[in-house]
Amino acid sequence: MRAGRALSSIALACGLMGSAFAGGASGSGPTLEGFAVMPANTLADGPTSGQFAGTGQFGNVLPLVGRQPVQGLSAVLAGPLPGTFRVMTDNGFGTQANSADALLRVYAVRPDFKTRHGGSGTVKPVSNFFGLPLKGFNGASRITLRDPDHKLGFALVADSTHYYNVEANPLVDPAIKAQRLLTGADLDIEAMRRDKRGNLWFGDEFGPFLVKTDATGKVLRREIPLPNFSGAGGNALVQSPQYPGLVAGTNNLRNSNGFEGLAINPQGDTxxxxxxGPLIPDTNQKRLLINEFSIDQERYTGRTYAYRLEPEGTNIGDMTAVNDHEYLVIERNGGTATTALAPFKKIFKIDLKKVDAEGFVKKTELVDLMNIADPHDLNGDGGTRFTFPYVTIEDVLVLDARTLLVINDNNYPGGGGRALASDNTEFLRIRLDERLDMDSGPGLSWAWSWGDWY
Incomplete structure (x- = not known):
């Protein structure tokens, strides 16, 4: 009953929030209704991080002694109270080779959106399980992924004396070793969902793997690799260059092309x-594979779909459910406001019930993130059209049938999204021109509620 109560409370709260922020005129296109910023140098306590990521960029000095960045947001879920969210950091500083001291964490936040009615436009920490305000991003604001029971089938940073097993490197932090905390050299988590039982599932790029934890971030079982159902190249599994134990040169997936999108159906069981990115042997290099996974059986069903990138598109950033057959996908290229390549950043709606002869799902453009109406100039740039030109935009959540939450990954400590400066993390509330069909399932998506803990 707790899960049902959680769904009802979240759906009601999201509906109320959507009504409170209503105001975009029908037919005017997607409209920015709320805007909030988390500064690039938003930090939390923890082991020293960034020791292998250079000296920093754009004034962000590395290493961060006794601190961890609250950045690189690559997934979002509804939070413990209405108006709060849980956001997931990715592997840290961008690669397996520079992120062994970056912890994998999920933080709870409350954006105070700037709207036409006011608001500070800031993002504040809240307690992870109760949603209450906090003074800083401390232990109460987060969960940290860990494997104390040795469930994962490969050696972790925590198993080494020195980082990367190099004696000249610093000793692995005692907290990482004692609790077997997971780091950005163990997994590159880029997606997160909560199932109907309250457990968390993370999509990783290094395998690519699915990783199951409980609600506190403790790993519950061995990582799950992806079978190569397409048969492309003959490999039994889909394997990236970072796949544990991989024979060099035998990978059939390019670097950083693993799981970036991970959606869950409204029932919370699939x-x-x-x-x-596409498989290397695939002759259609605009084809991205969607693989169905049964949570009850904890295995892939073998049912696959294909997503076709647009001519300008090179990667996807996230995938989330609208109903039991329609999903939203962020698609992008690497262009920004400071590159010669023109930014391409859009959200498409796909329909798993409408598949063509080649297996591609039907796509419909929903939002052009480079062309959003901003009649009240909420970001303060002096214009009435809002653009979102960051390299990676990796978070989308359906708040109600007319409202989306969208967040960028700022690739800390880098920059260059809006200007040749450090990138902040921006939280957008976007009102859609037309309603989404939210009637095909019992709820928006599986989310936490304070009631789950009583």
Whole structure:
């Protein structure tokens, strides 16, 4: 009953929030209704991080002594109270080779959106299980992924004396070793969902793997690899260059092309795992595979779909459910406001019930993130059209039938999204021109509620 109560409370709260922020005129296109910013140098306590990521960029000095960045947001879920959210950091500083001291965490936040009615436009920490305000991003604001029971089938950073097993490197932090905390050299988590039982599932790029934890971030079982159902290249599994134990040169997936999208159906029992890039042997290099996974059986069903990138598109950033057959996908290229390549950043709606002869799902453009109406100039740039030109935009959540939450990954400590400066993390509330069909399932998506803990 607790899960049902959680769904009802979240759906009601999201509906009320959507009504409170209503105001975009029908037919005017998607409209920015709320805007909030988390500064690039938003930090939390923890082991020293960034020791292998250079000296920093754009004034962000590394290493961060006794601190961890609250950045690189690559997934979002509804939070413990209405108006709060849980956001997931990715592997840390961008690669397996520089992120062994970056912890994998999920933080709870409350954006105070700037709207036409006011608001500070800031993002504040809240307690992870109760949603209450906090003074800073401390232990109460987060969960940290960990494997104390040795469930994962490969050696972790925590198993080494020195980082990367190099004696000249610093000693692995005692907290990482004692609790077997997971780091960005163990997994590159890029997606997160909560199932009907309250457990968390993370999509990883290094395998690519699915990783199951409980609600506190403790790993519950061995990582789950992706079978190569397409048969492309003959490999039995889909394997990236970072796959544990891989024979060099035998990978059939490019670097950083693992699971970037991970959607869950409204019933909370089926995952749809979307690769960020195509398989290397695939002759159609605009084809990204979506693989269906049964949570009850904890295995892939063998049912696959294909997502076709647009001519300008190179990668996807996230995938989330609208109903039991329609899903939203963020698609992008690497362009920004400071590159010669023109930014391409859009949200498409796909329909798993409408598949063509080649297996491609039907796509419909929903939002052009480079062309959003901003009649009240909520970001303060002096214009009435809002653009979102960051390299990676990796978070989308349906708040109600007319409202989306969208967040960028700022690739800390980097920059260059809006200007040749450090990138902040921006939280957008976007009102859609037309309603989404939210009637095909019992709820928006599986989310936490304070009631789950009583």
């Amino acid at each position: 995952l749809y795992a979307l690769l960020e």
